[in-house]
Amino acid sequence: MPAYNDTFAIDLDEMDLIEDALRHQVKSLSLAKDGTTDLEQQRKMRSVKNLLGRLHNQKVFYRPKQGYIGG
Secondary structure (H helix, E strand, O other): OOOOOOOOOOOHHHHHHHHHHHHHHHHHHHHOOOOOOHHHHHHHHHHHHHHHHHHHHOOOOOOOOOOOOOO
16 A cells, blocks of 8 residues: 655745645635535635644744844
């Protein structure tokens, strides 16, 4: 049985593009009146927002070790 690829080579510009597309999807879902029920729409929106959150949580944020002034 083939295994899943668990490593991806995505640069920062591609990650920004993916996040922008997902945010656009959230916006269109919040404005949509295409006959889908509210429950279906909420389920889709929750799924997209969950994915955005997981992408955010995988980022590594850097700050200087010396000379950093927190705020």
